[in-house]
Amino acid sequence: MPIYRIADLNIEINPKYEKTRKILANYITDENTADFCVEAKQSEIDRLTANGDIDYMVENSIINTLVCGKILDSYDGLFFHSSALMLDGGAYVFSAPSGTGKSTHTALWRKLFGDRVTMINDDKPIIRKKDGVFYVYGTPWMGKSNIGANISAPLKAVFLLERDSKNYAEKVSAGRVFAKLLEATLISRKQDKMLKILELYDEIFSAVDLFSLHCTVSDEAVIAAYNALRK
Incomplete structure (x- = not known):
């Protein structure tokens, strides 16, 4: 089976559909040893497509969930629903509920x-600790905009966007916005997985700044966020 390099891990995946292979194509590697393997079972794909979903999209969703679950379990990382960019070599992550305007921002x-x-990555980056540093990684799953790259950068700050009539950013504690943070990742009902998420959040937001960004859709919103970083 082909091996893909995602979040600095070699992952063996066996895509069943050509469109899935195309989505994963930029992450294929010539490494011959995998850190772990995932595969979407045909029976699960068939069960979900019976509801009218498109087969390759179902396969991609299953693969994404399996990869993120394995990285959470064993490799100090989690999926974080957000739009992530690299500025001057550092990663900045912008998260909000769908439709709020992450991609526009x-x-x-x-x-x-x-x-x-x-x-x-404009939709599904992975945040993972490596050698004591948290990095933001591009993934093949980039949302409707299909914007992103197979790159990574050290995480510098996280912004939680909130639409407002004024533009300002305030530093907040993770506890204050905890519900919003949970909305940004794959919540599990399994106690061990939830504990892992909580541990990672504690480490991440002890290491990097977390901001609540009140914003309009304007250049001034970017300036407000940038000035908060400089302070």
Whole structure:
């Protein structure tokens, strides 16, 4: 089976559909040893497509869930629903419920900062600790916009977006916005997995700044976030 390099891990995956192979293509590697293997079972794909879902999209969703679950269990990482960009070599993550404007906001960063900004992933990046440092990794799963790259950068800050009539950013504790943070990852009913998520959040937000960004859809929102970082 082909091996893909995702979040600095070699993952053996056996895609059943050509469109799935195309989605994963930029992450294929010539490594011949895998850290772990995942595969979407045909019976599970068939069960879900019986409800009218598209087969390759179902396969991708299953693979994404399996990969993220394995990384959470064994490799100090988690999926974080967000739009993540790299600015001057550091990763900045912007999270909010779907429809709030994450992608619109990061598009404004690209407009204002030009070549200083590279998109890591516009929907499903992975945050993972490696050698004591948390990195943000691009993944093949980039949402409807299909914006991202097979790159990584050290995590510098996380912003939780909230639509408002004014633009300002305030540093917050993880406890204050805990419900929003949980919405951004795959919540599990299994106690050991939830404990792992809580442990990782504690480590992440002890190491990097967490901001609540109240914003309009404007350049001023980007400036408010950038100035908060500089302070």
